[in-house]
Amino acid sequence: MTMSNKLNQLPKQFFASLVAKVNKKIATGADVINLGQGNPDQPTPAFIVEATKKALEDPMTHKYSQFRGNQAYKQAAADFYFQQYGIKVDPEKEIAVMGGSKIGLVELPLALLNPGETIVLPDPGYPDYLSGVALADVKQELIPLKPENGYLPNYEEWSPELRKAAKLLYLNYPNNPTGAQATKAFFEDTVRFAKANDLWVVHDFAYGALGNGQKAPVSFLQAEGAKDVGVELYTLSKTYNMAGWRVAFAVGNAEIIEAINLIQDHLFVGIFPALQAAGVAALTSGEGPLQAIATQYANRRQAFVTAAAQIGWQAYPSDGAFYCWMPVPEGMTSEEFSDLLLEKVAVAVAPGVGFGEQGEGFVRVGLTIDEDRLIEAVARIGTLHLFA
Numbered sequence: 001m002t003m004s005n006k007l008n009q010l011p012k013q014f015f016a017s018l019v020a021k022v023n024k025k026i027a028t029g030a031d032v033i034n035l036g037q038g039n040p041d042q043p044t045p046a047f048i049v050e051a052t053k054k055a056l057e058d059p060m061t062h063k064y065s066q067f068r069g070n071q072a073y074k075q076a077a078a079d080f081y082f083q084q085y086g087i088k089v090d091p092e093k094e095i096a097v098m099g100g101s102k103i104g105l106v107e108l109p110l111a112l113l114n115p116g117e118t119i120v121l122p123d124p125g126y127p128d129y130l131s132g133v134a135l136a137d138v139k140q141e142l143i144p145l146k147p148e149n150g151y152l153p154n155y156e157e158w159s160p161e162l163r164k165a166a167k168l169l170y171l172n173y174p175n176n177p178t179g180a181q182a183t184k185a186f187f188e189d190t191v192r193f194a195k196a197n198d199l200w201v202v203h204d205f206a207y208g209a210l211g212n213g214q215k216a217p218v219s220f221l222q223a224e225g226a227k228d229v230g231v232e233l234y235t236l237s238k239t240y241n242m243a244g245w246r247v248a249f250a251v252g253n254a255e256i257i258e259a260i261n262l263i264q265d266h267l268f269v270g271i272f273p274a275l276q277a278a279g280v281a282a283l284t285s286g287e288g289p290l291q292a293i294a295t296q297y298a299n300r301r302q303a304f305v306t307a308a309a310q311i312g313w314q315a316y317p318s319d320g321a322f323y324c325w326m327p328v329p330e331g332m333t334s335e336e337f338s339d340l341l342l343e344k345v346a347v348a349v350a351p352g353v354g355f356g357e358q359g360e361g362f363v364r365v366g367l368t369i370d371e372d373r374l375i376e377a378v379a380r381i382g383t384l385h386l387f388a
């Protein structure tokens with residue numbers, strides 16, 4: 001059997017090789033501290049599990065789900081956006097239900113672009129954006145995100161050719177992998193730039209609940225006019241420790257929402273109604289769970305960054321998502337450094353280069369492990385005396 005050319009064009013998963021290396025190390029009996037992942041370690045809150053069990057017992061949830069999602073879930077998403085960000089959205093026209101935001105990210109190039117048209121992606125960035133590029137046969141242009149700009153793109157640097165060619169731009173704040181956050185002013189600039197250059201914007205808000213524990217991250221839709229040019233993708237994966245459940249939604253521009261709904265009419269029959277009930281339980285649960293999760297990761301960050309500073313390892317100063325962005329010692333690549341840590345002290349980190357060329361010089365540390373293990377990881381790394 002041969003696979004289609006399209007499947008053969010799919011990008012190779014850089015992090016598959018990291019997983020293989022970690023598993024090989026574990027197989028030797030080593031006690032590996034795995035800071036290489038982006039998978040929440042805590043269970044889904046019990047009230048969400050309970051609401052789902054109840055929904056599961058209702059035979060109505062066993063039938064084909066409604067195309068384009070249940071009204072109750074879309075209303076809960078709309079109410080959530082109003083309570084969190086003060087943004088009013090029409091649940092029918094401005095919300096699309098998705099089985100995880102990865103689906104939206106991968107299907108949007110197919111829904112909005114013709115083959116050969118240009119999508120602009122951040123470098124460093126979440127590697128799965130590239131899957132959508134390959135499936136839709138579109139052209140990708142990478143824009144560098146640099147530490148000196150707070151890992152925000154600099155629109156001034158776009159050439160006239162790029163401004164003309166670009167049809168779709170992906171952004172992601174709080175950012176994976178750097179932890180950088182955006183400001184409302186930056187999103188306002190983005191809206192102006194998108195309007196001036198006839199560009200759609202997709203803001204991947206996967207870490208929308210994970211700020212510094214005090215201030216919630218800003219939503220793209222809080223920028224005036226954002227709904228004219230784009231959508232935001234909101235997932236419950238990280239906000240409510242529901243990564244395995246695959247529940248998300250897109251919110252914003254009605255034309256893009258219609259495009260998402262149309263492509264999904266052909267690809268899926270909605271998402272399991274009991275999962276939408278879980279989504280309702282989560283999104284209507286108020287500030288408590290949001291505060292708890294943001295505080296937990298902020299405390300872990302504080303513990304890790306403080307311990308790292310004590311061995312002379314200074315984190316890049318970011319406070320969003322659940323990642324620390326850590327520099328690589330002089331004279332090493334990010335892959336050599338992460339190989340060395342795994343080999344010598346059984347600590348796994350994600351090499352920055354896996355997120356794009358601009359990620360070189362850094363590794364990403366995931367805070368999805370408790371504080372004691374984070375501090376132990378730093379202590380092990382300290383025994384290598386790599387930092388001045």
Ligand SMILES: Cc1ncc(COP(=O)(O)O)c(C=O)c1O
Binds near residue numbers: 100243248
């Ligand atoms: C930046 C970013 N976007 C999207 C996703 C995918 O999230 P979901 O579980 O909603 O598919 C992830 C998951 O790690 C992510 O890091």
